[in-house]
Each structure stands twice: as structure tokens, then as C-alpha cells.
Amino acid sequence: MARSSQRGRSQQRRSRSGNRPRRDEEGIIPILARAVREVESAVQRRSAAPDVRTKYQVIALLAREERNRVKEDEELSDAKRADELKRLDGIATILAQTAARDSTLFTLLAEDAEISESAKELRRDMLRRAGYEVEEEPEPEPDVDLGAAQRRVVPQSVIARQLANPFLVPDFSAAAPKNVQPRRLAGWELLEPLFRSFEQADKGAPSSMELPEPTTLKSPAGRDLMLHQAQVITAAREGHRTFLLADEPGLGKTAQALLAAEAADAYPLLVAVPNVVKTNWAREVDLWTPNRTATVLHGDGLDADGFADVFVVNYEILDRHLGWLGTHGFRGMVVDEAHYIKNKTSQRSQNVLAIADRIRSRYARPLMMALTGTPLINDIEDFRAIWQFLGWIDEKKPLGDLMEALEETGLVPTDPGFFRGARQAVLEQGIVRRRKIDVAADIPARRVADLPVELEGEAGRSIRKAEEELARRMVARYDKALETRTSGVVVEGIDHELVRRVAVWEREEQSDKTGENVFGMLRRIGQAKAGLAADYTAQLARNVGKVVFFAKHIDVMDIAEETFESRGIRYSSIRGDQTSTVRQQNIDAFTNDPEVQVAVCSLTAAGVGLNLQVASNLVLAELSWTDAEQTQAIDRVHRIGQTEPVTAWRVIATQTLDTRIAELIDRKAGLAARALDGAGEDAEGAIDLQTEALVGLLTAALEKRG
Known part of the structure; x- marks a missing residue:
């Protein structure tokens, strides 16, 4: 989860310790208590709208901060500290009970959860109402990897190409994307509702943009195409330039991307891939577009061909080539296995997004394609980095055609039909999702058959003993939590919310080398x-x-x-x-x-x-x-x-x-x-x-x- 800087936290503590009102009805706790009841009531009505989710997250953040402040405040008496901690426990209990009704709320509490601008503003507003002095958060300074900058290289063949084309300048001959400013939707938080529109899709809702019917099922080199492949290529030929190609694995996404680039004349083309498939991409270029040349970048790119049509580079060495890749004049970029960039804080994602921005800054309408059969790994917001790579959104809002499409719905996020209209607007930006069962009837069926085995001997006994030890450790922690609970909450039978909290604590502390953990146990089972x-x-x-x-x-x-x-x-x-x-x-x-x-x-x-x-x-x-x-x-x-x-x-x-x-x-x-x-x-x-x-x-x- 995004955190404020250490300096900001220190200032906040100083501000609160000097200005905090001491009466029970003042300060942040009563504000949090009222707000958490509002959230609880909304979720009970099955209304976890984006603004409710935002409020839930802010309450949890402020309660956590206040708990730390109370524990550190040396001016508080023991009785006063115990009283305030008890009140905060009551708020935490309501948060937990509310999340039990809607388990998706737990994702808002993860360490890497995004904090939207509306959440930051609500947090500041609550602190102001509590009487705290609140400083505006400064813009974070960009992280600079000096080591990576020092390692950056420019292959000799690329220098040769630059010398052969000394007047290579940005090309804006194509129509530039519209710079659409929100009008009716100005002031609305839109990214969160866009993500939720996919999470709350109606049964049977469309999963793909409308695609044109192809006039041929042959590639330019004469190879046979399946209908679903030819549709994407035709869309690129007719001018569509951004695709999240999310076909199920095995339906030929590589061929579709290469032939779409051929149809859009998106050369030179940059392809960022996992290391294990670099060679395969070069082979696919020869297979599907034999009139084009491909070069695969290894290490410092000493054997790269700077005059090639297709440049294939693995994620791990992008930082080394970041400089020249952004100025080489690429007219298209493909990100293969795009779920690799889902973590926006990773260097891999930052490199991909930086190159994509440079390509768009030098060519008005490049072909941008994200390929993945599994675009969602853990959470709906795995979409965020992919959509940003495609240029559909930035850090705060939808962009260009997507913003215009949302304006044209005539709806706002609180309207009942907004999610349906928003989802369709995103689909039409270029989401293409086909399943084998729908488009490839000639591919035989598949099944997953479980093969149970009994672990015998010392290995089996050791694993079962380790599981029992892990369970005993968590039971002891559960019992201790019950004994020390100060909220006064009594649950008949097993307290399943407390069970979940103990499981989270255990997982967070699994770096403890003194005992068994679930990761190590699964590995031991694999060995056995x-x-x-x-x-x-x-x-x-x-x-x-x-x-x-x-x-x-x-x-x-x-x-x-x-x-x-x-x-x-x-x-x-x-x-x-x-x-x-x-x-x-x-x-x-x-x-x-x-x-x-x-x-x-x-x-x-x-x-x-x-x-x-x-x-x-x-x-x-x-x-x-x-x-x-x-x-x-x-x-x-x-x-x-x-x-x-x-x-x-x-x-x-x-x-x-x-x-x-x-x-x-x-x-x-x-x-x-x-x-x-x-x-x-x-x-x-x-x-x-x-x-x-x-x-x-x-x-x-x-x-x-x-």
C-alpha cells in the first residue's frame, strides 16, 4: 500500500501531539466511529459503491495511524491510553465484520493497495475536521536507478542506423489522439469505477470489442488463418491501434500481433518478452512475416541489427537499453505475457511504461498491443498497468477516446447503468478475449484429472508433523488474541473473523525462520x-x-x-x-x-x-x-x-x-x-x-x- 514519506509521518505526529484535543468527543476517533457505522450500514444494504470502498480504506488507514500515535504519546496516562485503544479496537472490529460481508474490501488493506486521489483527499478532510494541521503531500520525487543509468548502452549497429538517418525526427503525420478533458464527469473518481465495472459484470456480458469481418483467411505470406485471428488483423488494417489481446493461451496471439503490425505498417516494432520466449519470437517473425527481419537483443546488444524491422528484448535487460529504445523511432510496441507488468512499482513495469510514453511522444498513433491469456492474476486492478501501457488511462483518470466514451454515456458512477456502459467503453478501446470453446472447435477438449497419492515413510510423517506444529502455533495465537481482546465482543463458537486475522498475521510473519511456514511446507510436499x-x-x-x-x-x-x-x-x-x-x-x-x-x-x-x-x-x-x-x-x-x-x-x-x-x-x-x-x-x-x-x-x- 502506498505510504506517506517518513518525513510526512514525523510532521504528522508532531502536529497531532501539539494540537490534538483531549476531550473524548473531539479528535479523530469520533469521526472514524461515525464514518465506520455509515460504511457498515451501506455494506449491509449491499451497496459497496466506490465512495463507500474509499471511505472504508481511509478509516482503516487513519485508525492504524491513530493506534500508533496513541501507543507512542508519552503525555497520555495509562488509563487514557487503554481507553483510546479500546475505542480503536471497536472501530477495527466493525471494519472486520464489514469486510466479512464483502471480502473484496480486504484487498484495500493490502500493503501494495493503491490509494486513490479521492482517498487522499478524504483522509485530509477527516484530519482537518478532527482539528489537525494537515500539510499537502509533496509530489514524490521519481526513483532514479543510478546503477541502471550507468549500465545503459547503445549497440554499435543502432549508432550506425542513427548516422544513416541523421534527421530522424518525431512523426506526427497521423492524426494525434484527442486531448479530452472531463466535462460532465469533472471531479468524479473514475478509475476505481472502471475497474469495478469488470468485477461486477453481468452474467453473459460481452468480453470483447466488436471486430470486423475479414475478407480473407490468408496471411500475406499465404499461410492459413483462423477467423478469430483474421478479425484482429483486419481491425488493425482498418485503423484500430490499441489492443489488450487476452485470448486464452494457445489461440495464436503471437501470429495475430505480428500480422497486425504488418497490416498497420508499425515498423520498426519493439517486442518486450520474458527471456524464455525470445528465440521463439524471432522464429515466429520468420514464419508469419518472412519479408521482415528480426533481431534479438542479448546483454549489451553487441550482435543486434540496428536496421531490423522487429526488435525482441527481454524484460530483464530493458533498463540497459532504455535510452535508445525511446528514441529509435518505433511505430509499435508489443508486450508479451503482459501480466508480467501488473506490479506498477516494479522496475520492469516502470521501464515498459516509460518506453511506451516515449514512443507515443514521437509517433502520434503507434500500434500498442498487450498480449496475455491471463490478464488477471490476483485482483481486478492487475488491469491498471496494462491499461496505462496502452494509453487508455494515466495515474489519475481515463484519457482520450475512453474519456470521451464515458462522457457520451450520459451517466455518472452513482447511476445504476454506469458500470455496464463503462465496461463497454473500455472493451471498445481494444479488449479482445476469445475462448477456445468459442472460436476453435477443432481443438480437442482438455481436462484436469487429480491423481491422489499417499505420502508414506519418514517424509510423509515429517510433513504431517510440521502441519500439526503450524496449526498448534496458530491455535495458541488465536487463544491469546481471545484472552487479550479489549473490545468486549463475544462470539459463540469459532470466531471466523479472528481466524482470518490470525492467518494474515501468520502469513505476514512467514519470514520467521524458527518455525514451519506454508511456503516451505508446500515445497517439502513437492519434494516428497x-x-x-x-x-x-x-x-x-x-x-x-x-x-x-x-x-x-x-x-x-x-x-x-x-x-x-x-x-x-x-x-x-x-x-x-x-x-x-x-x-x-x-x-x-x-x-x-x-x-x-x-x-x-x-x-x-x-x-x-x-x-x-x-x-x-x-x-x-x-x-x-x-x-x-x-x-x-x-x-x-x-x-x-x-x-x-x-x-x-x-x-x-x-x-x-x-x-x-x-x-x-x-x-x-x-x-x-x-x-x-x-x-x-x-x-x-x-x-x-x-x-x-x-x-x-x-x-x-x-x-x-x-
């Missing part, structure tokens, strides 16, 4: 079932042919490879620490050599951008913390070109946390279904798997205790 998963993979390979084995950790991959060697089964290994050349050689061996029966793949390194449809069976030896990783892995096999039904065998250790995590992964898959695919109320909201796993473990222990 590695041999069983490898044995099952070996049986599949002998009976059905090629199999892909996915694991999250290197030691699990090592155990699997040792098993395959002992069984005389040839395998290829695809890992994150390999060079692009070695990785591609291993992929080619699995794809082309009939003797190579198994591909042993890292879930993170091989879960994106690879075509492994030569197999129709895969084994998920370890569970991930996101449904997105699991889906990406399955879709390396279940994609265009597959001719057989696909089965993903998910190995699950019974009587362990593994079972709970598998259930939570399946529930979490509902986020994208509701926001993008119009699944309506049938899908559950965003959930935090680590916290929910701990909630389940503690609840089971308390129920067992009776």
Missing part, C-alpha cells in the same frame, strides 16, 4: 511426491507416448530426471538457467526426436510461450499459488496444432495442505471468468491462496479441538 509423480510419468510415457512433466522447483526436477534415467527413459530438460540456444535445442529434441519421451519443464521458465503440442498428456508434479500458472502450463500442450484430447494429471498429496491448495486454485479461476468472460455471480471473487490455506488449517484445528 516428486518420485511418485515421476513414476507415473514414466508409466504414461510407455503407454501413451510423449509426456510433459512440470515442476516448480529445481530439486523436484532433479529427482524426476534421476527417475527417468533409472528407467531408461530419454528426456529433455527445459529450465530457467539455460541459455536460449540450449533451451531451444532441448525443445526441438522433444518435439522432433521420437526417442525423447519426456520433457521435464520448469513451471515458471517453460510455462509461457512454448509449443509442446506433440504431447497430449502432462503431469503437474507441484501445485502453484495461482491458477494462471497452472493454466499456462496446460496450454503449452492444449493449443492450435493439437490433434488429441489433452489431459493434465495433477498429483495431489492426500491428508496434507496440497488438497486444500488444489481446491483454492480451482476457486480462484473464477476471477478472470467473471471479469472477462461474463460469468456473472457464479464465479467467486479474488482470494489470497496463502491466507486461505492458513484459514483452512486453523479452522480445522479448532473444529477438531471442539
Whole structure:
């Protein structure tokens, strides 16, 4: 969560300690008490509108600040301090009970939660009403990575191109985007309602912009296209320039992006990708646009071709090339696996957004495409950085055509139909989402089959003992919290709100090396079932042919490879620490050599951008913390070109946390279904798997205790 500077906090404490009224009916606590009752009442009426959510977040922030101030105020007597802390506990209890009615409110309390401008203004207003002196927050100074700046390079071939084109200047020959200022919507907080419009989509709501019908299903090089691919290319040919291409994995997003660039003449084209797919992008350029040249940037770009049409660069080295990439004259930019930039505070996201802004500043209407089959990983606001990359929004408001479309709805965020109209306005900016079931009937079905295994021997006993120890530690914490509670709240049976709070505390302190934590336990479970998963993979390979084995950790991959060697089964290994050349050689061996029966793949390194449809069976030896990783892995096999039904065998250790995590992964898959695919109320909201796993473990222990 965004925080004020340390200097600001110190000033605030000095201001409060010198000016704070001492009477119980004055100060910030009565204001928070009245406000929290208003929020509680609104949520009870099932009215968690954006302004209610904003007020909820501000109350929680101020209550947290006031608690810290009360604890540090040496002028308070012990009795007075205890009284004020008790009043703050009452506010916290109402906040927790309110969030229990609408679990999406918990996301507003996360450390990385965004604090909108309207929330900051409400916070200042509450402090003023409490009699505090409030200073306006200064604009934060931009973070400058001096180390990255010193490492920046300009490849020699790029310098040669610049010398060959000494008069390369910004090109604004195309019509510049409209600078639309809000009129009827001036003063409204709009970004929060826009995000909520996707979270609260009606069942059956459209999930894609309206696309034109193509006149041909052939690429310029004569390759066959599917209808859904040709539609995007036609839209680019007709002038559409921003796309969030969110087709399910396996529907050919790479081909659509490259052919859209060809249709829009968006060259030179910059493509930012995960490291593992750089080589594959260069191959796809040769395949779909053979009349164009591609260069792949490695390290300092010593072997780059500055005169190429397509520049492929991985996220990890963007900072090194940030300077010249912004002035090279790119007319288009593609961000592959765009969910990689969802965290706006990361250097990766900041680099991508900075380059995108420079490209727009030098070319009026560049082709900007964000490609991801899983645009939502944890929360609806994963959209924020992607929309900003596309130029639909900035830090505070919608921009250009999107603002104009919102004005044209004639609605404001409090009107009943605003969410529906706002969602459609965003879709028409360029969200394209198609599912395999809708557009690729010729791709065989897929299924996830759970394969329960029993962990025996010392490893199994050790894991079950560790889970029991973790549960005992949380039960003790729960009991202590009950004993020291000062709010006077009494709950019959298990206090499920307190259970959740204990789970959150446990998760936040999982860096404690003295005890077991849920992350370490899941890894131990993966190690314990590695041999069983490898044995099952070996049986599949002998009976059905090629199999892909996915694991999250290197030691699990090592155990699997040792098993395959002992069984005389040839395998290829695809890992994150390999060079692009070695990785591609291993992929080619699995794809082309009939003797190579198994591909042993890292879930993170091989879960994106690879075509492994030569197999129709895969084994998920370890569970991930996101449904997105699991889906990406399955879709390396279940994609265009597959001719057989696909089965993903998910190995699950019974009587362990593994079972709970598998259930939570399946529930979490509902986020994208509701926001993008119009699944309506049938899908559950965003959930935090680590916290929910701990909630389940503690609840089971308390129920067992009776």
C-alpha cells in the first residue's frame, strides 16, 4: 500500500501531539466511529459503491495511524491510553465484520493497495475536521536507478542506423489522439469505477470489442488463418491501434500481433518478452512475416541489427537499453505475457511504461498491443498497468477516446447503468478475449484429472508433523488474541473473523525462520511426491507416448530426471538457467526426436510461450499459488496444432495442505471468468491462496479441538 514519506509521518505526529484535543468527543476517533457505522450500514444494504470502498480504506488507514500515535504519546496516562485503544479496537472490529460481508474490501488493506486521489483527499478532510494541521503531500520525487543509468548502452549497429538517418525526427503525420478533458464527469473518481465495472459484470456480458469481418483467411505470406485471428488483423488494417489481446493461451496471439503490425505498417516494432520466449519470437517473425527481419537483443546488444524491422528484448535487460529504445523511432510496441507488468512499482513495469510514453511522444498513433491469456492474476486492478501501457488511462483518470466514451454515456458512477456502459467503453478501446470453446472447435477438449497419492515413510510423517506444529502455533495465537481482546465482543463458537486475522498475521510473519511456514511446507510436499509423480510419468510415457512433466522447483526436477534415467527413459530438460540456444535445442529434441519421451519443464521458465503440442498428456508434479500458472502450463500442450484430447494429471498429496491448495486454485479461476468472460455471480471473487490455506488449517484445528 502506498505510504506517506517518513518525513510526512514525523510532521504528522508532531502536529497531532501539539494540537490534538483531549476531550473524548473531539479528535479523530469520533469521526472514524461515525464514518465506520455509515460504511457498515451501506455494506449491509449491499451497496459497496466506490465512495463507500474509499471511505472504508481511509478509516482503516487513519485508525492504524491513530493506534500508533496513541501507543507512542508519552503525555497520555495509562488509563487514557487503554481507553483510546479500546475505542480503536471497536472501530477495527466493525471494519472486520464489514469486510466479512464483502471480502473484496480486504484487498484495500493490502500493503501494495493503491490509494486513490479521492482517498487522499478524504483522509485530509477527516484530519482537518478532527482539528489537525494537515500539510499537502509533496509530489514524490521519481526513483532514479543510478546503477541502471550507468549500465545503459547503445549497440554499435543502432549508432550506425542513427548516422544513416541523421534527421530522424518525431512523426506526427497521423492524426494525434484527442486531448479530452472531463466535462460532465469533472471531479468524479473514475478509475476505481472502471475497474469495478469488470468485477461486477453481468452474467453473459460481452468480453470483447466488436471486430470486423475479414475478407480473407490468408496471411500475406499465404499461410492459413483462423477467423478469430483474421478479425484482429483486419481491425488493425482498418485503423484500430490499441489492443489488450487476452485470448486464452494457445489461440495464436503471437501470429495475430505480428500480422497486425504488418497490416498497420508499425515498423520498426519493439517486442518486450520474458527471456524464455525470445528465440521463439524471432522464429515466429520468420514464419508469419518472412519479408521482415528480426533481431534479438542479448546483454549489451553487441550482435543486434540496428536496421531490423522487429526488435525482441527481454524484460530483464530493458533498463540497459532504455535510452535508445525511446528514441529509435518505433511505430509499435508489443508486450508479451503482459501480466508480467501488473506490479506498477516494479522496475520492469516502470521501464515498459516509460518506453511506451516515449514512443507515443514521437509517433502520434503507434500500434500498442498487450498480449496475455491471463490478464488477471490476483485482483481486478492487475488491469491498471496494462491499461496505462496502452494509453487508455494515466495515474489519475481515463484519457482520450475512453474519456470521451464515458462522457457520451450520459451517466455518472452513482447511476445504476454506469458500470455496464463503462465496461463497454473500455472493451471498445481494444479488449479482445476469445475462448477456445468459442472460436476453435477443432481443438480437442482438455481436462484436469487429480491423481491422489499417499505420502508414506519418514517424509510423509515429517510433513504431517510440521502441519500439526503450524496449526498448534496458530491455535495458541488465536487463544491469546481471545484472552487479550479489549473490545468486549463475544462470539459463540469459532470466531471466523479472528481466524482470518490470525492467518494474515501468520502469513505476514512467514519470514520467521524458527518455525514451519506454508511456503516451505508446500515445497517439502513437492519434494516428497516428486518420485511418485515421476513414476507415473514414466508409466504414461510407455503407454501413451510423449509426456510433459512440470515442476516448480529445481530439486523436484532433479529427482524426476534421476527417475527417468533409472528407467531408461530419454528426456529433455527445459529450465530457467539455460541459455536460449540450449533451451531451444532441448525443445526441438522433444518435439522432433521420437526417442525423447519426456520433457521435464520448469513451471515458471517453460510455462509461457512454448509449443509442446506433440504431447497430449502432462503431469503437474507441484501445485502453484495461482491458477494462471497452472493454466499456462496446460496450454503449452492444449493449443492450435493439437490433434488429441489433452489431459493434465495433477498429483495431489492426500491428508496434507496440497488438497486444500488444489481446491483454492480451482476457486480462484473464477476471477478472470467473471471479469472477462461474463460469468456473472457464479464465479467467486479474488482470494489470497496463502491466507486461505492458513484459514483452512486453523479452522480445522479448532473444529477438531471442539
